[in-house]
Amino acid sequence: MLITTLSSNGTNRMNRFNSIVPVDEYLADSNVLFYLSDAVTQLLEHKEEYAQFGVIRYFAEYFSSVKNSNHVLFREYNYIRATPHNRASFIRVFWRCYRQLGKSGDLLSLLEYRSLLQLLCPDFPAEMVQSTARIVLMDDALDCLMSFADFLFAFQLQFYYQEFLESVLVIYQDLLAGKSPNTVIVPTSTSADQLPSVAAEENDKDEQQDSVMPSSLAQCIDALCDRFKHCHPPRSCMREALEQIDKVSYYSFLMTLAKHETVNETIGVLPSKAELLIDPEMDQELDKLIAQISVSPGSNSSGSAVGALKEVQRKASPRKNIHHRRRMEVESDGSTEETDSSEN
Numbered sequence: 001m002l003i004t005t006l007s008s009n010g011t012n013r014m015n016r017f018n019s020i021v022p023v024d025e026y027l028a029d030s031n032v033l034f035y036l037s038d039a040v041t042q043l044l045e046h047k048e049e050y051a052q053f054g055v056i057r058y059f060a061e062y063f064s065s066v067k068n069s070n071h072v073l074f075r076e077y078n079y080i081r082a083t084p085h086n087r088a089s090f091i092r093v094f095w096r097c098y099r100q101l102g103k104s105g106d107l108l109s110l111l112e113y114r115s116l117l118q119l120l121c122p123d124f125p126a127e128m129v130q131s132t133a134r135i136v137l138m139d140d141a142l143d144c145l146m147s148f149a150d151f152l153f154a155f156q157l158q159f160y161y162q163e164f165l166e167s168v169l170v171i172y173q174d175l176l177a178g179k180s181p182n183t184v185i186v187p188t189s190t191s192a193d194q195l196p197s198v199a200a201e202e203n204d205k206d207e208q209q210d211s212v213m214p215s216s217l218a219q220c221i222d223a224l225c226d227r228f229k230h231c232h233p234p235r236s237c238m239r240e241a242l243e244q245i246d247k248v249s250y251y252s253f254l255m256t257l258a259k260h261e262t263v264n265e266t267i268g269v270l271p272s273k274a275e276l277l278i279d280p281e282m283d284q285e286l287d288k289l290i291a292q293i294s295v296s297p298g299s300n301s302s303g304s305a306v307g308a309l310k311e312v313q314r315k316a317s318p319r320k321n322i323h324h325r326r327r328m329e330v331e332s333d334g335s336t337e338e339t340d341s342s343e344n
Contacts (some may be wrong), residue, residue: 004327009336015186024247026209029175031082031083034082035062035063035066036142038057038079039058039062039063039142039233043055043058043059045229053086064309066085067087069088069092069093069269070089070093071086071089071090071092072086072089072090072120072121073093073120074120074121074122075120075121076121076122076123077123077124080121081159083163084154084160084231087159087160088118088160088267088268089269090159091152091155091156091159091160091267091269091270092269092270093120093231094116094117094120094150094152094155095269095276097116097119097120098116098148099148099276099279100276101148101278102147102148102149102276103125103277106148107145107146107147108145108146109143109144109145109146110129110130110133110142110143110146110150111130113129113133113146113151113155114126114129117129119312123300128158128159129155130142131158132151132154132155132158132159133146133151133154134251134315135151135154135157135158135251135254135255135258136150136154136255138249138251138252138255149273149276152276153258153270153273154258155257156255156264156267156269156270157233157254157256157257157258157263158254160267161230161232161233164228164230164231164232164233165254167224167228168221168250168253169223169250170211171217171220171224172217172250175212175213175216175217175220176210181288183254208221210249211247211248211249211252212247212248212249213247213248214242214243214245214246214247214248215242217248217253218238218242218243218279221235221238222235222239229239230336233257233260233263234262234263234266236262237257237260237262237266238265239259240260241253241256241260259273261273263340269295
């Protein structure tokens with residue numbers, strides 16, 4: 001069950017009992033060996049910490065955390081982007097942690113969204129946040145404020161489909177320059193570190209504000225999908241985004257995809273935009289937290305808030321693996337409580 005759950009896009013793409021599927025292909029698609037390797041690495045690096053729990057319980061906790069999408073919290077950037085499941089899990093964690101910001105109607109800057117992301121992933125790169133902001137703001141200045149919903153859906157598209165969008169940007173630049181897009185080199189490595197950061201290098205160029213013929217871009221994107229080895233948005237969504245207009249720019253195309261409900265459903269971790277800020281169970285827990293704090297005037301307010309926040313976090317989120325749970329217990333009150341309160 002675990003292996004099929006880890007398939008990309010949240011679907012059971014292969015059945016381990018299906019003898020037609022080669023074993024090597026199945027293992028590669030499900031990324032089970034990646035998670036097993038990481039589990040062993042974590043165990044060896046923190047063996048004294050895990051000794052009291054036992055190896056069997058440790059592996060059960062680790063893979064339960066992976067299955068429940070809690071395994072990416074506080075992990076390094078190379079880990080959270082290593083598999084489609086990890087990327088989808090991080091998007092979900094970001095939404096769950098900061099949903100209340102959107103509900104309150106706060107508008108935040110690029111730097112503020114970067115800070116929020118780095119609370120969950122300390123080495124999260126600024127370039128990814130800047131690329132997301134360009135989708136939302138397009139021709140506007142990057143110092144403008146963005147709503148949580150707009151940023152979240154743009155971030156989902158940019159983060160989950162990063163390699164594909166970088167290749168589309170190369171095609172777009174070639175079309176602007178009158179070159180043949182057939183010369184584009186499509187990244188096929190499963191290692192994200194080996195992929196060129198094309199978007200980061202090209203974002204500041206003035207020609208990004210220009211536009212190309214949608215039919216030409218659509219034809220090139222269709223050919224790209226035929227040979228692309230990573231995840232990409234549904235072809236029907238991309239065709240739909242291009243067939244209704246006379247001219248298209250790179251970021252207007254991405255904005256249309258970011259808002260497309262079918263793209264969101266394909267990734268499968270966020271609700272629709274209409275339901276993005278609705279979470280009755282979480283709201284009930286927050287109401288209980290506020291009530292608990294308000295009826296304890298004689299107690300230490302900071303200590304009361306800490307205890308209540310930890311209780312809400314235990315109820316609202318699936319349990320994390322042993323390593324992450326123990327890390328959160330030994331971290332300083334300032335860093336842990338800030339993240340815990342954000343998540344709720």
